[in-house]
Amino acid sequence: MTVRTRFAPSPTGYLHIGGARTALFSWAYARRHGGTFILRIEDTDIERSTPEAVQAIIDGMQWLDLAHDEGPFYQMQRMYRYKEVIEQMLAAGSAYHCYMSPEELDHIREAQRARGEKPRYDGRWRPESGKALPTPPSGVQPVVRFKNPQQGAVAWDDLVKGRIEFANDELDDFIIARADGTPTYNFCVVVDDWDMRITHVIRGDDHVNNTPRQINVLKALGAEVPEYAHVSMILGDDGQKLSKRHGAVSVMQYDEDGYLPEAVINYLARLGWSHGDEEVFSREQFVQWFDLAHITPSAAQFNTEKLNWLNAHYIKAADDGRLAGEIRKRLAAQDVTVGDHPDPAQVAALYKERVATLNELADAAHPFYVATHPAAELRAQHFTEPALAALRELRGRLAAAEWQRAALSQVLKDTLAATGLKMPQVAIPLRVALLGQPQSPAIDAVLEVLGREDVLGRLDAVL
RNA sequence: GUCCCUAUCGUCUAGAGGCCUAGGACAAUACCCUUUCACGGUAUGAACCGGGGUUCGAAUCCCCGUGGGGACGCCA
Numbered sequence: 211m212t213v214r215t216r217f218a219p220s221p222t223g224y225l226h227i228g229g230a231r232t233a234l235f236s237w238a239y240a241r242r243h244g245g246t247f248i249l250r251i252e253d254t255d256i257e258r259s260t261p262e263a264v265q266a267i268i269d270g271m272q273w274l275d276l277a278h279d280e281g282p283f284y285q286m287q288r289m290y291r292y293k294e295v296i297e298q299m300l301a302a303g304s305a306y307h308c309y310m311s312p313e314e315l316d317h318i319r320e321a322q323r324a325r326g327e328k329p330r331y332d333g334r335w336r337p338e339s340g341k342a343l344p345t346p347p348s349g350v351q352p353v354v355r356f357k358n359p360q361q362g363a364v365a366w367d368d369l370v371k372g373r374i375e376f377a378n379d380e381l382d383d384f385i386i387a388r389a390d391g392t393p394t395y396n397f398c399v400v401v402d403d404w405d406m407r408i409t410h411v412i413r414g415d416d417h418v419n420n421t422p423r424q425i426n427v428l429k430a431l432g433a434e435v436p437e438y439a440h441v442s443m444i445l446g447d448d449g450q451k452l453s454k455r456h457g458a459v460s461v462m463q464y465d466e467d468g469y470l471p472e473a474v475i476n477y478l479a480r481l482g483w484s485h486g487d488e489e490v491f492s493r494e495q496f497v498q499w500f501d502l503a504h505i506t507p508s509a510a511q512f513n514t515e516k517l518n519w520l521n522a523h524y525i526k527a528a529d530d531g532r533l534a535g536e537i538r539k540r541l542a543a544q545d546v547t548v549g550d551h552p553d554p555a556q557v558a559a560l561y562k563e564r565v566a567t568l569n570e571l572a573d574a575a576h577p578f579y580v581a582t583h584p585a586a587e588l589r590a591q592h593f594t595e596p597a598l599a600a601l602r603e604l605r606g607r608l609a610a611a612e613w614q615r616a617a618l619s620q621v622l623k624d625t626l627a628a629t630g631l632k633m634p635q636v637a638i639p640l641r642v643a644l645l646g647q648p649q650s651p652a653i654d655a656v657l658e659v660l661g662r663e664d665v666l667g668r669l670d671a672v673l
Numbered sequence: 674g675u676c677c678c679u680a681u682c683g684u685c686u687a688g689a690g691g692c693c694u695a696g697g698a699c700a701a702u703a704c705c706c707u708u709u710c711a712c713g714g715u716a717u718g719a720a721c722c723g724g725g726g727u728u729c730g731a732a733u734c735c736c737c738g739u740g741g742g743g744a745c746g747c748c749a
Contacts (some may be wrong), residue, residue, distance in 0.1 A: 219747045255748055291674045312747065319745090328675040328745060353747055371678065380676055380745095388747040395749045418677060419744040442679080443742075449684090451742080477685095480698090484686055487697040506686075508679050509742060516685065516699040526712085622708085633708040641709070649710035 213245025214409045217271075217278070218399070220252040221263035224460035225270030227512065228414065228444045228452060231478045234639070235441060236412040237276045238479075238500040240607035248406055254285050270461040274471050275493075283656050285398050292393035295401050295431070296354055296386060304430040305386060308335040309344075323430040330382035331355070334366035354387035356397070356427055362421040369439035369502040371415070376422040384423055393660055400424045404433040412502070435488040439502045441482065445511040451510075468540070468567030470528065482510045490523060522566040533558035533571060540572035542580065556659045560651045578660060581668055582646030589672070592648065597639040599673065600629045604636065605669045613662050619654040643672045 214379035215236040219229055240247035249271070253259040268282070301303035310331075336357060337343060346352070355480045358381050365375035386397035393401075399420075403411060418440050428435050446452050464474050477492055483506070485491075485499045525533070534554035541548050548554050555573065561574040584592075604625045612620045625636060644665060650656050657665055 218749090222749075252749060258748075315747085323674070323745095327675045330745075368678095374677070382745090385747055390747085392747085394747070399749090413744095415678070416743055417749095420749095422677095440678085445742090447684090449741095481685065487687065489685090489698050510686090511684060513684050514701065519699055522712090561711095563713090599725070619708095637708050647710090650712085651709095653708065 211409060214238055214245040214248065214407055215240045215245065215412055216248040216250050216281075216403070216406065216408050217276075218250040218402075218413070219267050219269060220255060220258075221260060222255065222258040222265040223263055224462065226394045226452070226460060227478070229267075230270060230461045230474075230532065231444060231481065232414055232441055233271060233276050234475065234478050235391060235439075235483070235500075235502075236410075237278075238497050239410060239412060239439075239502065240279070241497045242500045245409070245666075246279045247277075248283070248408070249281035250285070250406070251281075252285050252395065252398065254392065254395060256286075266460065268461070273462060273465055275477060280406075283402070285402065286561055288398075288402070289392070291405065292398055292401055293391065296393065296397075299356070299386075299430065300354065302430075303337070304353050304357050305354050305382075306335060306337050307346070308355045308383075308385075309346050309350050309352045310334060311350070328380065331384075333383060336383055337666045347574075351389040351636075353385045353389050355383040356386050356423070356430070358383050358423070358426055364425050366421065366425060366435070366438055368418075368441075369410070369437055370505045371440055371507045372572060374418065375423070378422075378426075381423055381426070386427075396420055396423050397427065399429070400427045400431070400433075403436055405429065408436050410437045410439060410502075412439045412441065415442045420516070439505070442507060442509045444481065445509055447512050447514050449511050466570070468536075468569035469517065469521050470524045473517065473524040473580055477520050479623045481512070482506045490520065517612065518566040525562050525565060525568070525571065530555040530558045530562070533562055533568075534545070536568045537572050537575045540569060541576060543613065544572075546576065546579055548575075548579055550556070550663070552659050552661055560655055560659055564651065576644040577647070581664075581671070584642045584646045584672065588642050588646070588648065592639040592642045593672065594639075595627070596631065597635065600625060600631050600636045601639060601643060601669060602673055603628055604640070605666065605673065608657075608662070608665060608669075611662075613658065615654050618657045622654060644668050 217233040217236045219225065219233075225233070237247050239245070251264055251267075253264070264282075271278070296305065300307075308331075315331065318332055322329045335352075335355070336342060359378045361378060363375050363377050364381075365373060367373050384396060385394055387393050402408075402422075421438055422438075444452060461474065465471070472493065475496070476490060478636045479491075479496050479500075480489060483500070484504050488499070491499070526612045534557075537554045537558060538548045556580050558571065561571055565571045565574060578604050604621070607621045607625060608618075612616055622633070622636065626633060629636070638648050640653055641648055641656070642651075644656065644660060
């Protein structure tokens with residue numbers, strides 16, 4: 211049997227971090243077993259589904275490079291199929307029409323709650339041998355309900371959580387088709403998973419409670435029941451539940467904030483799943499190692515600090531040319547045009563060891579392309595008379611220097627010898643003069659990358 | 674309220690009855706490196722929710738509490 215998994219988001223918003231992890235796990239499981247990964251858009255909620263959200267989800271998956279093998283399938287395009295199955299079930303007696311009005315339903319649910327019971331449909335229109343059904347009111351379009359077994363229990367061995375069992379009498383006869391004839395979620399999922407021959411349903415654990423109903427429908431249809439793996443949710447950095455209002459951001463926000471997709475993938479893989487003590491691993495390694503048995507059953511809190519650490523690691527490992535492209539793109543967003551000089555790849559090489567995000571990298575590169583006038587405070591602090599004298603001395607030597615790091619380093623040392631100052635006493639004012647800030651990578655390397663023309667020009671501006 | 678799930682350092686986790694005086698990573702602290710700031714290196718502190726069982730032996734199995742989460746829609 212070949213593995214078939216699916217990711218089935220509803221297009222009511224962007225792809226957030228929890229959905230991304232579920233997608234990653236489903237994708238990885240299929241890849242691990244040489245199976246098929248299917249993308250299915252659950253858009254039966256006409257009110258809230260939008261084409262923009264579909265696109266946002268596809269964009270997010272593309273950024274993370276989670277390619278699907280089949281689909282995207284849209285549930286709205288499969289209506290004929292759901293209706294066909296509903297007719298079959300009606301004919302077979304595993305589903306029935308119910309004429310109870312929404313108002314009446316609300317009413318009984320309220321009463322049940324008041325009595326401390328679990329609110330549920332009371333089975334009024336459920337056909338039973340020897341039971342007299344009420345007369346259908348005229349002019350009322352009925353809903354279709356699933357005739358759930360009332361005896362026994364439904365159980366499955368969840369691949370993450372272990373055995374889970376529900377008593378059938380906890381489950382009511384849920385609606386599979388609305389009064390307008392459109393099928394509902396719990397029903398569409400079942401038909402789709404069945405038709406698409408899904409072998410492993412990997413999804414958020416907010417679906418645990420839907421699973422017994424879905425299994426019962428599957429059984430009523432004579433379909434094979436897939437394996438289930440319910441992955442727990444991701445909490446925000448503060449331990450609070452993620453919601454649209456609170457911390458649940460689009461994965462694309464991570465792109466915007468300067469994270470590399472491979473860092474996000476590695477972080478997400480490690481959030482709720484483990485392979486011994488392994489922390490840093492490639493996507494390929496992850497696929498080789500991935501299993502459902504090592505997914506943690508409890509909720510995990512997102513930790514931006516650790517993501518930052520991983521991101522820093524992947525930036526260090528990234529190709530200079532790629533980082534140059536990121537610098538270009540990110541500075542362009544600030545209306546800064548990055549030309550060929552200084553070479554952005556060289557600037558990237560200078561800073562890739564020191565930054566945690568691509569935005570920090572772009573910020574670091576900024577003064578290489580836009581000459582900054584040192585702030586008054588910095589000038590007052592660093593441009594003391596002896597420092598200025600040393601910079602003048604240095605400027606003279608630089609004008610004639612061979613523009614190569616080792617040579618520039620020697621020029622610096624000669625300047626120290628000539629002025630009797632220590633390295634920091636010259637290097638720090640020089641940094642302020644060149645980049646407008648007292649910290650930078652090794653100053654000889656900065657000189658080399660910045661180039662003679664810019665260096666002399668910027669020195670002249672402050673001398 | 675009812676049902677379901679869950680519980681190891683601040684955080685992510687290792688741990689499948691003896692290998693655990695509980696390991697790794699992020700973060701924290703200290704020191705080292707250093708041409709500043711970082712990076713990097715080394716070291717240190719830091720946890721098995723509580724109570725009962727089972728067992729020669731429990732972080733690991735069972736029960737009860739407690740905390741956290743989810744579900745109870747003609748939403749998905």
